[in-house]
Amino acid sequence: MKSYSLAMAFATCLLCNPISVLAATPPVTPTIEQLWDIIQAQQAEIEALKKQQHDTAQKAENADEKAEAAVVAVEEVDAKTAGVASWVDKTTIGGYGELHYNNFEGEDNELDLHRFVLFFGHEFTDSIRFFSEFEIEHSVAGDDEDGEVEVEQAYVEFDLRENLQAKGGVFLMPVGILNETHEPGTFYGVERNNVENIIVPSTWWEGGGAVNGYFDNGISWDFAITSGLEMETEGKNAFRVRSGRQKVSNATANDLAYTGRLKYTGIPGLELAGTASYQSNATQSNNDGLNEGILYETHAIYNKGPFGLRALYARWDFNGSAVSAAGDDDQYGWYIEPSYKPWQKVGLYSRYEKLDGARDQDQFDQWEVGANYWPHEDVVLKVDYRSRNVDRNSSGADDIDAFDLGIGYQF
Amino acid sequence: MQTVISKALAFLILISAYVVADSPYQSSEEFLGEAFAGSPPAPKTIWLKGEVKEKAGEILGHSYPGIRIRYWGRDKRTAWILEEIGKTQPITVGIVVDETGLESIRVLAFRESRGWEVRYPFFTDQFSGIRLTADNQLDRPIDGISGATLSVRALKKLTRLALYLHQQTVPGDDASP
Structure with a gap:
């Protein structure tokens, strides 16, 4: 009984304080x-x-x-x-178009799909390429319709050297501001300015060959030998330059035209240019009272920050007894167009033009103010108001007051 | 008159063909060699995914063709070789960006018929030091070239893209003013 009690006491002690019991165990050193x-x-x-x-x-x-x-x-x-898909990659498609609404005071108003244009280009090699411009004017073309279907450009261009190119085919004449760059978002006004319509007959294209080069100081030059004008010497369009365009449509090519341009763009925002175009016979026939003619054109463009300025002067000098007798041997026009962009997407402008063309309705001065709004960099909405005073009123030559709305795009 | 015209034309062609010899073009290797004093670093890659892809698309107005862009970087300077269509053809541009903004821009290849002016320093010099605003626009206007609107636009977009991508590759370096 006594030995049982001792064992119980030892077990209780062990359970209550095992550490003390283990601590008491001597450590085992590993070998x-x-x-x-x-x-x-x-x-x-x-x-x-x-x-x-x-x-x-x-x-x-x-x-x-x-x-x-x-x-x-x-x-x-x-x-x-x-x-x-290399053929597809080397072929490009683009285009532009513009719809105009003209609200004339005292006359019928007009809504007109003025231009619908498609570009097609193809890169044969890195140095040989094709470019074309296909245009429908006034929406519908055909007999007794107002519109026309036109191929305004179709040429092959060759890079002769890094700064020297040549091209052959149908191309835009190197003259003026709008003739080569006339996508609607690039200029102010629903309608193009009148100087580059009546004096410089934009859009003016001819067939032939051209060479152009440029230098690293910003000077460039163009020279073209092309088909020439075939102007009328009688009738309502007598001596009217714009009616003399043959549009390379079975064009008479007895007498060619020679056109040269010098341009300076060596300062960003600035363009100074001058063109001379010599028409060796402006009617393509002899003894009709209109012989050779020379167009002189010069213009300046300057854009600095939100401010812009465009100015252009163009003059035709014609030789011939009939054109001199009609007083149309000297036809000229000029305009000046300041502009201001208060916001990136909005531009305001004013333009003054002075014209002295062949017909009564081509002799006037005109004021114009308006605005462009670009909701996208390739889309433009336009509004303007214009007031024209003709030098002398006659049938078809009236003063004009109108406001215009337009929408244009390019891609 | 024809004789005078012929002589003037011959004179212009001769001058353009033989007098002007300096080319503004560089190869990619020449551009990188110039950017990094003759020893360009190994190329790195930025992946176009997530916000980077989205912002790049916003800047260009379309998705960048590719899923990554290679760049070269050292000492918080990065160099980029990027392409964008002008009117109809791609323009290849080399751009160097540092902590203060755009350091230099060179047109490495230009294939458009018009807008040749954008290749030359009299145009590209105005990009020097330009930076991005908080909404990824250039912080000052670039004067354009009449008749070369689309080529100028392409260079401006690529400049914005390079400045934006630079911000993504240099942690903590916010180039915004």
């Missing part, structure tokens, strides 16, 4: 062999961890390589697709 086994085990574990880390890094690297290979494959597929 060198045991330590060596422990070190070996730890080393093996380190090696395993190292291998695991290396494998993980290798997998990551493989993943990167696979990703890179996938990207390269995608890019190669794109390149191959581009190769298959």
Whole structure:
């Protein structure tokens, strides 16, 4: 009974304070062999961890390589697709158009799809390309219709050197501000200015050959040998330059025209240019009272920040007894157009024009004010008001007061 | 008259063909060599995904063709070779950006019939030091070239894109004023 009580007491003590009991147990020092086994085990574990880390890094690297290979494959597929579609890639399509509403005081108002234009181009090689412009004017063309279908450009251009090009075919004459650049978003006014309609007969295109070059100081030059004007010497359009355009439609080519231009664009925002066009016979026939004619044109454009200014002067000098007798041997016009853009998408302008053309209705001065709004860089909405005073009123030559609305686009 | 015209034409062609020899063009290697004093770093890649892809599309007005853009960077300077269509053809441009804004812009290839002026320093010099505003616009106006609106527009877009991408590659470097 006594020995049972002692055992119970020892067990109770052990349960209540085991640490003190263990502390009392003498420590067991591992032998060198045991330590060596422990070190070996730890080393093996380190090696395993190292291998695991290396494998993980290798997998990551493989993943990167696979990703890179996938990207390269995608890019190669794109390149191959581009190769298959090279003809498509080398062929470009663009265009522009403009719808006009003209509200005339005291006359019928008009709504007109003035121009619908498509561009087609093709790059044969890096240095040989084709460009064309196909236009429908006034929506409907045909007998007794107001419109026309026109090919205004269709030429092949060659890069002879980095700064020297030549072209042959049908192309726009290098003259004026609007003749070569006339997408609606690039100029103010619903209708184009009158000087570059009556004196410079824009859009003016001819067939022939041309060479142009430029220098690193901003000076460039153009020279063209082309078909010439075939002006009338009798009737309501006698000596009217615009009616003399043959539009390269079975054009009479007895007497050619020679046109040269010098241009300076060496300061950003500034353009100074001058053109001379020599028509060796403005009627393409002899002994009709109108012989040769020369067009002189010069213009300046300057845009600085929100301010802009355009000014242009053009003059025709014709030789011949009939044209002199009619007083149409000297035809000229000029305009000046300041503008201001208070916001990036809004531009305001004013324009004054003075014209002295062949017909009574081509002799006037005109004031115009208006605004452009570009909701997108390739879309423009226009509004303007114009007031024209003809030099002498006659049938078909009346003063005009009108406001105009227009919408235009390009792509 | 025809004799005078013929002589004038021959004179102009001769001058253009033989007198002017300096080319504004550089190869990509020449551009990078010039940008990094003869020893360009290895190219890096920026992936067009998420917000970067979205902003690049906003700047260009269309998606950038590709899923990544290579660039070269050292000492918080980056160099970019980018392309954008002018009127009908791609214009290739090399742009160097540093902490203060655009350092230089060079037209490496120009294939358009018109707008040749954008290749020359008298036009590109006005981009020097230009920066981005908070809404990714250029912080000052660029004077254009009459008749070359689309080529000028392409260079302005690529400048904005390079400045934006530079901000994405240099952490903490906000080039906005």
